[in-house]
Amino acid sequence: MEERVNPVPRGALGVLAATGVVAVLAGVALTGSAAAVLVGDPGAVVRWGLPVVETLTELAASLTVGALLLAVCVLPRRTSAAARTPGSDRAAADGSAYPRSLVLAGVAAGAWTVLSVVHLVLAYASVAGVPPTAPSFGDELALFVTQIDLGRTLLSVTTVAAVVTALSLVVATPTGAAWTAALSLVALWQLGQTGHAAGAASHDLATSAMVLHLVSAAVWIGALAALAVLVRRLGADVVPAVSRFSVVAGWCVAGVAVSGVVNSVLRLGGWEGLQTRYGVLLLVKIALFAALALLGLAHRRATVPRLAGPRGGLLFWRVVLVELAVMGAVSGVAVALGSSPPPVPDAPVTDTSPAYVLTGHALPPEPTALRWLTEWRWDVLMACAAAAGIVVYLRWVRRLRRRGDSWSWVRTASWVTGMLLFAWTTSGGPSVYGHVLFSAHMIQHMVLVMVVPLFVALSAPVTLLLRAVPARAAVLRDDASRGPREWVLTLVHSHVGRFFAHPVVAAVNFAGSMVLFYYSGLFEWSLRSPVGHLAMIVHFTLAGYLFVNALAGVDPGPTRPPYPMRLLLLFATMAFHAFFGVALVGGEGLLVADWFGLTGRPWGVSAIRDQQIGGSVAWGIGEIPTLALAVVVAVQWTRDDERTARRRDRRVDRDGDDEMDRYNAMLARMAEDDARR
Structure with missing residues (x-):
């Protein structure tokens, strides 16, 4: 199997990042959100650099989450042949990709941390309309991260990314990887509170939909990118790993679709919203997402069953490289949408009733x-x-x-x-x-x-x-990995x-x-x-x-x-x-x-x-x-x-009532003793 997956393009992550950057730049240019302003212009570096850095930050976060997910429930772990299910015709698990997934998560989380710092600086420069080279920028940035909700949120995301970096390089078990992945999802939850989801209109609905959208997209994109990086070390484990990922990807597609529909309805405000530049960009994202979902379906039905063949590696990369390119484009378009004003403005709602002020x-x-x-x-x-x-x-x-x-x-x-x-x-x-x-x-x-x-x-x-x-997964889970059944038994x-x-x-x-x-x-x-x-x-x-x-x-x-x-x-x-x-x-x-x-x-x-x-x-x-x-x-x-x-009646019919016989014998002895006395 190792020979079949050797032809691996080394620039897989480069394809993902490059298409994301190109897509976000094209989207920002289409909507005009990076145009210079007369008052409070932070400069071209901030206006064009912020969406690029945001795209790379989200891709790094996705790779972190995806690599941790592979360690939690996808990748086989090294086991001896004696530990496998009796009668299994699959080769013993190689397991060498499992520890590498945690290292990959740590490296990706480190990049996420650095990019988050840059994102924080550029975000404040954009909000304040001040270039980072201004003399008072440092003092104002300190106030931003301590006094303003957006600044505190971005700082907490950076802190969580740094902690995830350290934990990913320390943990060695699926349980530790699960706790680390949960912590990284906390950062995604915090990111879901920002952007258009933070608008006053339908805040709770927009926030919950954005959280579902971010988590589903991060798992889908990140896990596939992590598989692309680790495929050289999968060896005989490539078939079960890809098969398990395809199931996870199916649920992610559903999550992205549902949350995307909810967010689109909230931001467009009606069919006429599709006629705006924001609407056109949204239609581009929908088309790319549909293409990506169809590619994933084709991958699951046509490619996965043939991975064990002599051309499995070539088939794997023929689909994966295209998927990664489309995923990068979708990520870039999504960031461009988040950086552009939607048809439904994010201005505070004018309802001043006590109930609205209190509950939203x-x-x-x-x-x-x-x-x-x-x-x-x-x-x-x-x-x-x-x-x-x-x-x-x-x-x-x-x-x-x-x-x-x-x-x-x-x-x-x-x-x-x-x-x-x-x-x-x-x-x-x-x-x-x-x-x-x-x-x-x-x-x-x-x-x-x-x-x-x-x-x-x-x-x-x-x-x-x-x-x-077990009827479907017992053979695939004889490699010390944990699927739903194994995780439930572990918790119980x-x-x-x-x-x-x-x-x-x-x-x-x-x-x-x-x-x-x-x-x-x-x-x-x-x-x-x-x-x-x-x-x-x-x-x-x-x-x-x-x-x-x-x-x-x-x-x-x-x-x-x-x-x-x-x-x-x-x-x-x-x-x-x-x-x-x-x-x-x-x-x-x-x-x-x-x-x-x-x-x-x-x-x-x-x-x-x-x-x-x-x-x-x-x-x-x-x-x-x-x-x-x-x-x-x-x-x-x-x-x-x-x-x-x-049960007692059946035992009595089969073996006789020994208990009742002993009881009757005891009563008889007691009667004889009484008679003698």
């Missing part, structure tokens, strides 16, 4: 039963997560049935219901009204922590994963996973985190920060799943206690929720008063009365899922007794 959204109409179902404010990340969850689960069920195995339709319906409830809770009425009404926020909280986890746990997603994935059997999955710990976390959340600054953080809101959703949904799975789930993980102990834990948490709700009902102090007390609602009850209603929600509505869970535990207890009885 207009005050919704007075809630009714119908509006709870018809009012929507989409969270792109959560909606895409729910849709992806449904698609993946149904594909796994289909895979089982094709293999001849059965899977309960009740579990499937439970999962779909849970995902639809999750999407409605995070994007529908509870989310819309949860920012202005404490009672609506409590409904959102109760559904996330009690209702959605009940459906998810009863659908047994981990069990389905363990049954469905880790010390941290076993600790949080323990029934007592899960119950304490389930009940105690509620008090910690509402009676600390975390509640206000979740209201004011998109990151805090996302953390709230993830934490309470996961805490609810761990608790329900420990009591009534079927997924592996916790050592479940006897059924009486389960009911005791359940009723203890029910009592705790009741006390928490009673405390809110009788409380006279308003939580986050400078938020819920300043929304300026002309409808509904007062803020303190609404908070007391929220306490009733926590007390009353929260008990309904708990009672349902108690019924599930009781039914499982009954069925377990029945199964135990049936």
